Amino acid sequence: MDVLALEGSINTVGYGLAAIGPGIGVALVFAAYIQASARQPESAGFNRTWLVLGFALVEALALFGLVLAFAIGG
Template sequence: MYVTAAVEGSVNTIGYGLAAIGGAIGVAIIFSAYIQASARQPESAGYNRTWLILGFAMAEALALFGLVLAFAVGG
């Protein structure tokens, strides 16, 4: 019997990959909403920028939690 592909390593890398994909999708949605809001009402861009930064930080925090948990559980 021949093995054509072997999976080696930890399953934690798959979990972190899913967390990174989720964070990337969240950031993309947040930035696209900001661009649309700024295009519709340019005078509110400064107000919306605050929510942009807050939403970006929250979405990226999820990816960072996934990275920390991948190292904490896997090590």
């Protein structure tokens, strides 16, 4: 038996690695919102719209990756 052999679906490993990108993207979106709100508190309401939009777009990419991992694997 080979020590480096992987059993199961390699798609789940690929998705796990691909989820790092959206995780960093979400962190950057929220960091930008916090920084913008700290610099100009009066624009926090306007910036919240962009926060939700950015979060939704980044998370959509993660969900596309999840669906693709299941579609190829099965």
